[in-house]
Structures are given as structure tokens and as C-alpha cells.
Amino acid sequence: MNTQNLLDPELPGTDPLGRFYAVIPAGGVGTRLWPLSRAAAPKFLHDLTGSGSTLLRATYDRLEPLSGEKVLVVTGDAHRDAVCLQLPEIADSNLVLEPEPKDSGAAIGLAAAILYLRDPSTIMGSFAADQVISPVEKFQDAVREAVYTAATGKIVTIGIKPTHASTGFGYIKTGSPLHVKGAPSAQTVVKFVEKPSEAVAEEYLVSGDYNWNAGMFVAPVELMLHHLEINEPELYEGLMEIAKAWDTPERVAVKNRIWPTLPKIAIDYAVAEPAADAGDVAVIPASFSWDDVGDFAAIARLNNAKEVDAVTVMGEGARVFTENSSGIVVTDTKRVIALIGIQDVVVVDTPDALLVTTRAHSQLVKNAVDGLKAKGDTDVL
Amino acid sequence: MNTQNLLDPELPGTDPLGRFYAVIPAGGVGTRLWPLSRAAAPKFLHDLTGSGSTLLRATYDRLEPLSGEKVLVVTGDAHRDAVCLQLPEIADSNLVLEPEPKDSGAAIGLAAAILYLRDPSTIMGSFAADQVISPVEKFQDAVREAVYTAATGKIVTIGIKPTHASTGFGYIKTGSPLHVKGAPSAQTVVKFVEKPSEAVAEEYLVSGDYNWNAGMFVAPVELMLHHLEINEPELYEGLMEIAKAWDTPERVAVKNRIWPTLPKIAIDYAVAEPAADAGDVAVIPASFSWDDVGDFAAIARLNNAKEVDAVTVMGEGARVFTENSSGIVVTDTKRVIALIGIQDVVVVDTPDALLVTTRAHSQLVKNAVDGLKAKGDTDVL
Known part of the structure; x- marks a missing residue:
């Protein structure tokens, strides 16, 4: 696969933003918000901020100015009707319904595979459906920088500048500036680190070298699949088989046959961390306010x-x-x-x-x- | 009115117990038990002890061995159906339905007036429908003593021996023994006192001269009405007018016409306290456990x-x-x-x-x- 064209994202005649496709994984019951959030009415289907929009709808509205209607949603079979009610714009072919939860590796990997077979030059951006972000403009600026950086052949996370020594999030250790055209904030990623102790979180905060890992990333689908193929070949094969059937009449039959056989693994372990070790991950440290509405x-x-x-x-x-x-x-x-x-x-x-x-x-x-x-x-x- | 025949209750040919009529005032929302107890479902209609009986039914069952079917219930118009369901034994003529709350003076006074016109020798016993008492046998023993004492021409309260220095109840100061045949516990009442401060309650407890006022009393209806007539002539007149119509077809019409005009006053002020000042009140200190389920x-x-x-x-x-x-x-x-x-x-x-x-x-x-x-x-x- 092509992982070249580093540092200058603008191939002649292409604007990387035109290759952008938003992916919204809408999963997770939000157990810590029980009994408001629950299996039948998960967190992302609630208006938890009093804004008048569900978290899912707000996520879509945040991305639409960048992606237009190029939005793919991955959610549980059970939420089909509720999601369609929230997002009537989503075509059937852009609504991935999981017959059962298989963690983020399968969900995001399948999105990557489907988009790759439609257009291998696609740059996907994955943004969970249950986060609260403001101001929207700062978020969109960060995504734009991430798209430009991704176009240089990187998996790009958007990191959140910590405002306190949280022990509830994973962190991203940033490295040196990348000097990407159109992405002045882009930096290399040294490593991802798990949720720290309070003392360690305090060190992270003081050092200035760490960002919260908000689970947001932007990447060429080709590069995503490259790392998935290396690290989780069984998952990769299964997802490609579903993806090949996706835009055909066999979509549901193949998905329902293969999906239950897929290994369960988080995208962090299946792609992001090995890619970071390979030097393929960048970060856009962003300063919008971000909350995963954890309790x-x-x-x-x-x-x-x-x-x-x-x-x-x-x-x-x-x-x-x-x-x-x-x-x-x-x-x-x-x-x-x-x-x-x-x-x-x-x-x-x-x-x-x-x-x-x-x-x-x-x-x-x-x-x-x-x-x-x-x-x-x-x-x- | 006849307030003679002191000290020996047994007139030739009469057993005072045969003159006993139980009155159950079933009023009061039980505000401190909201939202369980409320206007539409007051405290006495609940099984608050897990016994399988509502407090009202338990009150009836406690009295029935003494009174037989001679039980009169006073309750709000709104509770008619619920009370009848609980106490199917009660005849229409023994169910006094208040068109609006008028405090205990009117409720208990009307019961006294109705029973007086039926049989002036009646000894009534008034027991609120929302109390919890055990063991039942000790309660019944105390009521028997109270009936014997009442038959000597006394309004007889049943006092509860305090188990702690409660500031939530009124107290009864006891005087000297009365030496009533069949009622060895009977004592004179020196005075009723209002809910005390903690320090005063402590003194009361230590002195041994005070009993909790549980609002239970047993009295010749004639003596009740005597004191009511002296202290609250307007109330007395109104109640007698209703009582005269009670066992006639005019019952409801007269009750609904007169009741709203009646003064609101507690039976304590209308009868018990002035009667105590007149030396007409006795007490049976009792040691059954008693709870008004206050919270x-x-x-x-x-x-x-x-x-x-x-x-x-x-x-x-x-x-x-x-x-x-x-x-x-x-x-x-x-x-x-x-x-x-x-x-x-x-x-x-x-x-x-x-x-x-x-x-x-x-x-x-x-x-x-x-x-x-x-x-x-x-x-x-």
C-alpha cells in the first residue's frame, strides 16, 4: 500500500479535504449514566447538555460542514430506528449495523474497509457519537489540520490539551513538530500511555508533553488497513470479506455470517499503538473543550x-x-x-x-x- | 346530666362493658409520611407495619373483641369507599362522613351526640385509626379498666408509660389512685401538658408522674356532652341538631347543611382539658407499646x-x-x-x-x- 507523499499533502489536482469521510461509531451503553443511559437508550441518543440535540445529532452536525453527506455511522442493530430518526440523511449503505458488539477494532476497521473499496484514496475521520465539544470551530480547525497531516501518510489523533491531572483518560506523549503545510500544530507521537495514577497525571500535566487521548483520529483508509492487516490478519480478512459484499445485494447475509466470527479487539491495540511504534502516528494537540460525559x-x-x-x-x-x-x-x-x-x-x-x-x-x-x-x-x- | 355513681361502676343489673361503643376517628392525611400517605390515600389506609392489615383494619380488630359490632367510624367523605372496603361490617348509620375537616371536637362530639340519642347510658371509647399497638391483650386490658373507671363518671384517658424523653408528644400528669373496682390502675389526672422541651421531657421521664397522651379516651357520652355544652355551646348545638336527624331520612341533608358552620376545635380544648380542671378526668397508665407512626x-x-x-x-x-x-x-x-x-x-x-x-x-x-x-x-x- 502507498504510504508515501509525506509532508506535502497537496497532490496536484487534489485537496485532501475532498477525500475526507466522517465515521461515527455510535456504540457503548454508557453504563456510568445508568439508568438514564441503558442498552435500549444509550448515551448517544440522549440530549445530555440541554442543547436540544442528542449527542449523536450534535456529532453529525459538527462534522457535516467538513464532510458534507459523506458520513458513515456504525451502531448496534437494536438502534437502527433511533439512529435513522436522529440522522435521516444517512443512506442505508452508510449505516453499519452490528449484529453484536465486537469492540472498536471491528467497527472502525469495517468502516475503513468499506470506504477503501469505494475509493482507496479516502481519508477517514473517526469520532465517537457520545462526546461534547465546544467551540465547534476549534474542533473543525483541528480536524482540518488532521486531514492535511493524514494526507502526508499519517494516522493522526486529535489530542486534548489537559486542563487538570485526570486519571480517567489515556494520554498521548507528543514528540517533535512535523511542519506539515496547512497543519502547523502537527507533531509526532512518541507513544500512547494508559490511564495514569494521580502522581503521574500531575507530572504529565506539568511537563506539557502529554495530551488526553480522546479516541479521535483521522487517517488514510489505506494506512489503517495496512496496519490492521499486519497486526490482526484474521480481523482484516473478515472485514474485507464483508466490505466486498457491502455495496451488493449480499451485504446483510455476508455481514451476519462473518461478523460473529470476528475477534474482539480495540482499535487502539489493533492499529493505533503498533502504528505509533512504527512512527506512523501524528497528533494535533487541540484546545477546544472536550467532555466524554463520563458520569x-x-x-x-x-x-x-x-x-x-x-x-x-x-x-x-x-x-x-x-x-x-x-x-x-x-x-x-x-x-x-x-x-x-x-x-x-x-x-x-x-x-x-x-x-x-x-x-x-x-x-x-x-x-x-x-x-x-x-x-x-x-x-x- | 348524671355524673354521679362514682367509684363503683357496677349498677345493679348492668355490666359497664355492655355499654361500651367504640369510635374510630379516621382522619388526618399523615403529612409527615408523604408521599406514601396523602389526601387520597391517608396513613390509616396503609399497612405500615407489614402485618397484612391497614392501620384502620388493625384498629377495628383490636376493638371488636370489646365492642362487638358496636363501632362507629368518623372519616372524610372522600374515604367512604376505601373505608367500606376495609370495614365491610360498618353499617351506613355508623359511618360518619365529614363533608370537610372540622378537627376532632366536631368529629368525636358528633359521635358522642349520635350515641347519646340512641342510648344515653353509652360509654364511648375513641381510638384514632392510625396507631400501632402491641400486645393487643394489654391494650384491651387497659380499655376494660378505662370502661370501669368511666362508669364511675369520669372521662378516662389511656396514658402510655414513657420509654424515653420524647418531645413529640403531649403528657398527662397523674395524681392519686382512684381505687375503682375492676380498674386497679386508675388514677386522677392533675393536668394535661403540651409537648415539652428536651430538658422538661427528661424531668417528666425521671419523675414517673407523667404519661404520654395518646389521644385515647373512654367516657360516658353524657359526660362528654356535658362538658362540650359548657365549653363550646355553639358546637354542641350544631352537633345535637345533626344527631337528632341522624337516624332519620334527613341525615345527609342536615349534616351537609350544619357541618360547614361548625367551629373548628380540638377535642382536647373542647372537652378534655376543661374536664380535667373540673376534676372529671382519670387516666389508666398503660404499658403496651404504642407508636403513632409519625415519620x-x-x-x-x-x-x-x-x-x-x-x-x-x-x-x-x-x-x-x-x-x-x-x-x-x-x-x-x-x-x-x-x-x-x-x-x-x-x-x-x-x-x-x-x-x-x-x-x-x-x-x-x-x-x-x-x-x-x-x-x-x-x-x-
């Missing part, structure tokens, strides 16, 4: 929510009475909710499930989901 | 409830998941409730209203009800 504290932070005394209240038509209380209420019922003399509480009220916890414990919500699963209460998961 | 902490105490870790769970078919939590969950929904890392919480879950508070604040629930009323959220009150 209810994040939701409270992101919302211009109604404040009732010291309680942040989210939910249309919420009827909340508080006295001497503080915390967060998220409701999608019209029930009256009264909080009396309770501090830092998190109440999430849905028609069939109720969560009561504290801000400090809101990261442990996953335990409830695991516990309920173990008890067989799967109807509310 | 959710009481419910937890009274229930042989399921314990999920350190959480007391009440509610048929409750689906509760807890992790590192303690407190009380009361639910009459089938929703899954997850508590994570929250201590001493009180969660009360009903289809249209949710309360989240702490054990320490559960007495303040009334404030929520007042606040919701002020906001116009009366549909859930």
Missing part, C-alpha cells in the same frame, strides 16, 4: 441547567421541590421529586428505575448495573 | 422489613440494589431502585412522587407538602 457530575457541569437552590435539575418539565439540599436531579418523568436535608445527592429518575447516589460515588454506578445484571434484573439495563 | 424512621422501626445490607426495604415486590448504603426504602412501585454509597437515606417511591431525605430530616417532610401546596402541585398531595 452525572459531568452532566451537571455541562448543562445550563435550572438551579433549584443548590440542586442542579435536568429534565423537561421537572417538578422538583428542595429544602436544605444540594446535588443533581436528572429526571425523564413528570413525577414530583422532593429533596429534604440531603447533601451532594445524585437522583436519576426514570419510569422504571431510580438511582440515588452521591456526587462522589457517581463513578460507581457501573457497579449497580453489574449487580442488577447478576440478579437478573436485565429489563432495566 | 419514616417509625415505619422502619415497626417493620419486620427485609434488610438489604444496611437498608430497610418496605414494599411488596420491591426491587432494590444497594452498595455501601444505609437507610430506608419505601416503595409502592415495581421500579428498580439502586442506592450507591449513600448513608442514612430515606427514599419513598410512589408512582407520581418521590421523596429523598435522611433519617434525621424525616420529620421535616411536612415542609415539602407545604411547599408543594404553595407551588400549586396539589395533584400529588
